[in-house]
Amino acid sequence: MNQYVRAFVDQGFVLVPGMLDESTLGRWRAAVDRTAATVRAAPDAYESRYTMRTEEKSDTWGVSHIFDPALYDAVFSEVFDHPALMGFVHEVLGERLRFWSAHALWEPTSVNYELNWHKDNMETERYAPDGRSTHVQFNVCLTADDCFRVVPGSHRRPLTDAERAEVDSNGTGSLPGEVVVRSLPGDVLFMNHHALHRGSGVAGVVRRTLHMNLQAADEPTGGHTSWRFMRHEGYLQRMSPTVRALMENTVAWDDAHPLPIAEVVRRRRASRYIKKHDARAAGGTQQ
Numbered sequence: 001m002n003q004y005v006r007a008f009v010d011q012g013f014v015l016v017p018g019m020l021d022e023s024t025l026g027r028w029r030a031a032v033d034r035t036a037a038t039v040r041a042a043p044d045a046y047e048s049r050y051t052m053r054t055e056e057k058s059d060t061w062g063v064s065h066i067f068d069p070a071l072y073d074a075v076f077s078e079v080f081d082h083p084a085l086m087g088f089v090h091e092v093l094g095e096r097l098r099f100w101s102a103h104a105l106w107e108p109t110s111v112n113y114e115l116n117w118h119k120d121n122m123e124t125e126r127y128a129p130d131g132r133s134t135h136v137q138f139n140v141c142l143t144a145d146d147c148f149r150v151v152p153g154s155h156r157r158p159l160t161d162a163e164r165a166e167v168d169s170n171g172t173g174s175l176p177g178e179v180v181v182r183s184l185p186g187d188v189l190f191m192n193h194h195a196l197h198r199g200s201g202v203a204g205v206v207r208r209t210l211h212m213n214l215q216a217a218d219e220p221t222g223g224h225t226s227w228r229f230m231r232h233e234g235y236l237q238r239m240s241p242t243v244r245a246l247m248e249n250t251v252a253w254d255d256a257h258p259l260p261i262a263e264v265v266r267r268r269r270a271s272r273y274i275k276k277h278d279a280r281a282a283g284g285t286q287q
Contacts, residue, residue, distance in 0.1 A: 004190075005091050009131035012155035012195030013148075013181065019084050020140070020186040029142040029185075031075035032208040036106045038071065039063045046071060051111035051203075051279050061113055061201055061279060062105035062211070067243075068229045076102065077240040079140060079210060085188055089136045089214055092190075096217035098249035100135060100225050105147075107207040113279035114200045116170040117163065119155075120193035121222065124167055127194060129156050134221050135213050137191045141183040142208040147199045148181045148189060154196035163196055172198065217249040226254040 007014040020028070039046050039060060043053075047064040066076055079102075080086060089097065119126065120137070133155075139148065151163065159167065166173055175196075183189055191197065193213065201207060215222055229235060230251055236244050 002091075004088065008092065008133070008190050008192065011152040012131070012192040013150050013152070013190065013197075015181055015183060015187055015189050016084075016088065017184065017187050019082075019188045020142075024078070024082070025142060025186050027075055028078070028140065028210065029208050031073045032104050032106065032142060032210065034073060035063065035066060035071055035104045036208075049105075049279065051108040051113040059108045059111045059203075060106075061108045062103060064101070064103045065227060065229070066102050066104050066210075068227070069232070069235065072238075074240075076210070077243045079212060080242045080246060081240065085138070085140070088188075088190060089138075092133060092136050093214065093216040093219075096249065097214045097246055098217045098219075098223070098253055099243070099246040100213035100215050100222070100250075102213075103211040105139075105207060105209040105211050107201055107205050108203045110203050112201065112203050114172040115198045115279055116172055117166040117175065117196055117198045119196060123194060124159070127155055127157055131156050131192075133192045133194070134219055135193050135215050137193045137211075137213040139183070139189040139191070140210040140212070141185060141187045141189065142210070143185050143206050145183040145189075145207055145209050146180055147201050147207065147209075148183075148191075148197065149178055149200065150181065150191070150195050150197040151175055151178050152195070153177075155192045155194040159196065167196075172200075214246070217253065223250070223253050223257060224259055226251040
């Protein structure tokens with residue numbers, strides 16, 4: 001695994017082929033199939049990701065917060081007990097981890113999408129010359145997936161003028177050095193979320209991908225993702241021991257590091273801004 005960790009540190013992403021056996025692949029894909037059907041039937045009931053939304057019709061390409069009780073499927077907990085997958089994360093971040101996010105992604109049915117170039121969490125200026133990662137974000141590809149575009153090494157330096165122009169304009173244009181990552185079913189794509197990247201998707205081309213993110217339990221940046229459902233009475237007791245520990249670490253860190261009011265307001269505004277935009281081919285924004 002060391003060669004993959006080295007590539008992750010150097011390039012800001014790495015694709016590890018064939019991590020899932022056929023049984024796991026089928027079980028996890030079926031869980032995302034169920035989630036996609038549930039969300040498509042009533043998209044406004046969830047934190048859906050849209051390519052198009054009107055009073056008469058909508059088109060989704062995924063949903064956020066699949067550990068919310070309204071969407072939770074016990075199969076999703078298996079991801080955090082997968083030895084090879086979690087072995088990679090532990091090698092990068094250490095043994096004690098905290099939960100950040102878990103989403104499910106699929107194909108839109110009628111409208112292509114193009115997300116703009118960005119660094120996650122709206123941390124456009126953040127980079128680490130040594131390649132250090134404050135998160136490990138990963139796509140578990142349950143079908144073929146070529147939706148991820150990234151500029152290798154961009155997590156280790158400031159943006160170039162061309163990159164900044166694309167970010168500032170919510171652009172989706174080609175950038176020097178960008179790579180399209182082409183994944184096969186069972187591959188796992190690990191990403192540093194401070195690498196400059198974006199997503200795209202073609203309507204009708206089947207996609208089933210789990211998109212998840214973890215941090216070291218004592219990472220001093222980030223955090224504040226103890227989502228409301230984690231604090232519901234009895235919720236954590238429903239989770240597997242591994243997931244319960246991840247979420248307990250998240251809650252404990254957030255409680256020990258309250259956000260200033262100004263930052264709370266900024267995050268709420270950013271969240272509203274992201275949610276109100278559809279990921280259309282023209283002007284799609286990050287989600």
